[in-house]
Amino acid sequence: MIFLTFIYIIVEALLATFFFKFGFKYLSHFHTLGENAQGKQWNEALQIYERTTGDNSMLILLFSVFAIAACILFIWILVLLIRNIKQILKLEKEGKHIPTFKEILLELLDSKFHITLLAAPMTTLVLFTVLPIVFMILIAFTNFDANHQPPGELFTWTGLTNVIDIFLGNSTKTHTFFGILGWTFVWAILATFTNYIFGMLLAMMINHKLVKCKKLWRTLFMISVAIPQFVSLLLISRALEPAGAINLALMKIGLINAPLPFLTNPTLARVCVVVINMWIGIPYTMMTFTGVLLNIPEDLYESAQIDGATAFQRFTNITLPYMIFVTAPATITTFVTNINNFNVIYLLTGGGPFGLDYYQAGKTDLLVTWLYKLTVDKHDYALASTIGIFIFMIASTLSIAVYNRTGSVKKEDMFQ
Amino acid sequence: MSNRNKKISILMHTVLAILSVLWLIPVFWLVLSSFRKEKGAYTSTLWPKAFTFDNYVKLFTDTRLFNFPKWFCNTLFVAVCSCIITTILTLMVAYVYSRLRFKSRKALMNISLVLGMFPGFMSMIAIYHFMKSIGLDQTLLALILVYSGGAALNYYIAKGFFDTIPISLDEAARLDGASRHVIFWKIILPNSKPIVVNTAINAFIAPWVDFIFVSVIMKDNYDKYTVAKGLFTMVDKANIFEYYTSFCAAAVLVSIPIVLLFIKLQKYYVSGVTAGASKG
Known part of the structure; x- marks a missing residue:
């Protein structure tokens, strides 16, 4: 000593x-x-x-x-x-x-x-x-x-000048902030639940007893995961442009006469990012749900069968509640991740289309991509930090509340 | 098989086939473009007019502006180092939170969780100047430090897994006089292969796909770039016409090891993901 x-x-x-x-x-x-x-x-x-x-x-x-x-x-x-x-x-x-x-x-x-x-x-x-x-x-x-x-x-x-400027001012900054905040939440909800629902459906379909070569199907969907996101997203973003492959293909088939403004029309651009995000995210949720499905105790189904439950009843009373219960914490994490989902937005639309009513931001910008642009392109560090603190407060409140409420934390000794 | 079941089966297989085609089209498009002779990002025909291997050859021979082999080695070096460091640090932290009980445990867990919510690149200017002041800016070591520095924040999946290992194993070992140090190395780690592999894969892949920290730390020092930032530079406005097909070729080359890794270690990956999912 x-x-x-x-x-x-x-x-x-x-x-x-x-x-x-x-x-x-x-x-x-x-x-x-x-x-x-x-x-x-x-x-x-x-x-x-x-x-x-x-x-x-x-x-x-x-x-x-x-x-x-x-x-x-x-x-x-x-x-x-x-x-x-x-x-x-x-x-x-x-x-x-x-x-x-x-x-x-x-x-x-x-x-x-x-x-x-x-x-x-x-x-x-x-x-x-x-x-x-x-x-x-x-x-x-x-x-x-x-x-x-x-x-x-x-x-x-x-x-507190920056805080007042963003939250209480009548400037374009305030307008931009609340506009982007709204879209960030809409985006996070849409992105999380589309992936959740369709990933669950896909996993159940592959796991269905009538489907053959389960492993092959899973691998096919997982191949897209292995390509770095920035590569696949950049490719898709090029393909969505007026001269890109998707417009070209649609015109060749004769469905449209002029290129569709996928990335320049605000509504269409927002739909696009949500759809493309499904392409990115569903393989992951599919894998998660596959694991969860395989873990549902078999005896639950057996006793339900004895009680004469139909396939549909078994699904709504056993499979669905079990999956929702087990994946609840993971879903909240995904939600928070989606609030900060930088890659999909930045690489696909770059935040655009841009309008004059927003300060240094576009219609698909999330708070986090706006923050990135303010820091890297505009060197407006003070404003960016203020937004960063705000994002942080939302994200941390959500996650702390959820983590301390979920069974996995309360009953962490359950399996031990 | 009844008639109805047959119909359902055909329907499901068709849906799956259509969906998997949708999921594979971009992958196929990437490979196709990498063999395309015609330059540029946009073409007038969907199917390339002529095929060539030149895009691949050019990556390794024409290294004046973009030194792909160098980037590849940089990334491999950074990925291996940060994979080892991150895995060790993450598992240590996860073990502490899962097995050891001490005064500030709960508080530390919550603080770690909250810190992980900060957008990573907010701290990057600070990190850049910190690195600069200790003479590490524009070095690969700085990248390794940045990638593995936050390892203590990603403990929860591994912790969830450790929580499922019966504590009776520890107790038996303690009765035999093993210290906690021995328990960690001899009992917990050998029983945690899936989570070790899962943590290692994630840590290994991160340097291959990050382009933000590289741009901050390396600035315009092309020779120190990793593949992700390098590829990104290939398709900026000035270079996209000349290098788009090379970009696709390089992307294919980067993806192949990751695809192989995924297929080979899929089993571990799935159990890792579900350990995290079921335990939060």
Whole structure:
């Protein structure tokens, strides 16, 4: 335990060095996010303008977050350190055996095994997920947009301006936000339930006792899954264009005279994304339901047969309730995934068709694709972060509510 | 077989045949385009006028602008590394949540769940600058870190599976004096082949299909691209006419290993999916 104390002290020293050598100079500008913009200064000797290095708001914010994290870690280890020393003193006073370093290590493989196992995953999680998310949440309260790009221009804290702009303003942004929000929900509901219902029907059809070569059918449907989504979606999107293969085929057959505006008519484009999403998603739901169907206890059917239930009654009273019950959590997960279904929308329509009434968005854009465009194309980070936080709030509320309510969490020890 | 049953059977087989054709048309279209001699994304005829192997050959010989073999090796390297790391991390986390009881367990599970709901690319500028500050921008290592960094968030399918392994096995081992460390390696993992395979497949496939993080981390360094981002570049507005058929050829080449993997490991994949489905 004495050795452990030394390790703690060394870590504390390292953290303190990191903080004062590196973190502090950023953290000291945290309240303003930088005062001196990058400027130009006339160099008399060389007869040229020279760039003077100014502050960089983004780096200040990013490294301040890291510095604060280091502080928290420092305090946490300090607590551990004090607790450790107290325990040593107590054990010494009582004349008990003080655990050796080796015994502590062995403990980490048994009664404290969770610490060993979680150490690596949690470290990567904090570095690559938690701290970046904290950074992005803070961005929502600044004016970091295309006009405030460091190092050329600085950005600063603006409080709740972005939130008010989106939710309460009368601007196009508010109009866009609520328009897209509505479509996101319509889309998520349609996408989830079309896949659910048709995937279930397909699985039941393949599993029907009269159908032969079940494995072959399943494999045929699964082949489409193996093609990377961005490839199949890009192909389909090209095929749906006015000069694309689908219009060509329809005109060749003589069904239509002029190309159909699959991706340029708002309603048609929305129908298209839902239909194409069925092509993408049904093989997955088919596989899920196949597994579920095979797991329905056989004796349920036998006793129903004895009671004289018809095939239809067996379906409505056994198969359907069982499947709905078992897949309920998975369905909610799918719903949340669909709210954030980036690929289908972005690759198929790119959010279009575009109208003038929306701010940087099209009629099939979901919140998540709008967010992507705002970040990557428009560098409107502050607005994007605000939307991101909102998406996150919907998604997390839904999933937390569902996960803690489903049987699988309440009765997690059921099978054990 | 009664007459009625025969009719139903024929009807169902017909429906299945029509549906599977619908599902296979895009796949067929992809293969067809990859052998097409005529360039460009749009053609005046549905059936190609002439066939050629050149699209495939060009991928490996003409590497001046788009170095497909290099992309392929990059992706394979990243996929193998992140597959190993992700699988180990995910299984460790799942085991902890399933078997070990400690104070902050429930809170950690909920926090992990919630963090997974954040749109991934929201954090990408932060990650890019973080990587840059530690000198890792435009490296494959950065990609591996990004793909396996969130492994702790995807624990629930594996946890659901571990929950179904009888705890009496653990108890018997503990009576024999095995530590939790030994139980994890000697009892839980050997009994979890389906979920190990399932986790590994998912982790292996992710780098083949992601193009967002690659574009953020690699910027315009074509040589460090993975196939997904590379293929994406092939069909942007400037290149689509010249490279569309090569794009199809490359897509076929990328799909073949994934198809084989799927068919070979289908059994495990299904049991993985259902373990997740039935247990949430």
